[in-house]
Amino acid sequence: ADILSRGGLDSSEWRLNPQMVEQIWERLGRVRVNLFATQAMTHCPLWFSLEMGGGPLGVDGFAHPWLQELLYAFPPLQLLPLTLERIHQEEARVLLIVPQWPRQLWFATLAQMISADLWQLPLRQDL
Secondary structure, eight states: OOTTTTTOOOGGGOOOOHHHHHHHHHHHOOOSEEEEEOTTTOSSSEEEESSTTOOTTOBOGGGSOOOSSOEEEOOOGGGHHHHHHHHHHHTOOEEEOOOOOTTSHHHHHHHHHOOSOOOOOOOOTTO
C-alpha cells in the first residue's frame, strides 16, 4: 500500500511562499507540473494530488507516469527517498525543493544526482 492510501501525510505543511516561487520561476523558468500538491497549495496549473479528491493529473504522483518536461517537487520529507529513486529511474528533470541537511542519508544520493548548481533559498520566516 502507498503512503497516501494509508493517510500518512499532512499535505497542509508543504507549500512554499508564492513570492519565493515567483523568484524561482524568474531564475529557472516556470514549471507546469507539481508532483505533490492539492488545489489549495499548488503553484502549477497541473498537479498530482496528495489528497484523495484528486488533481488534474490524478492522485499520487508515484502511481502515474511523469511528463517528460521540467517538473516541480517539494515533497513531504517522508517521501523524499522515494522521490529521489523515481527521479533517478526515470531520469526526470525536477526542480526539487529540499532542506539542506547534509547529515541525512538521502542527501548523499541527492548530491550525486544534481545536474545544476544548487540555489539556497533566502532565509525567511514565511518560506
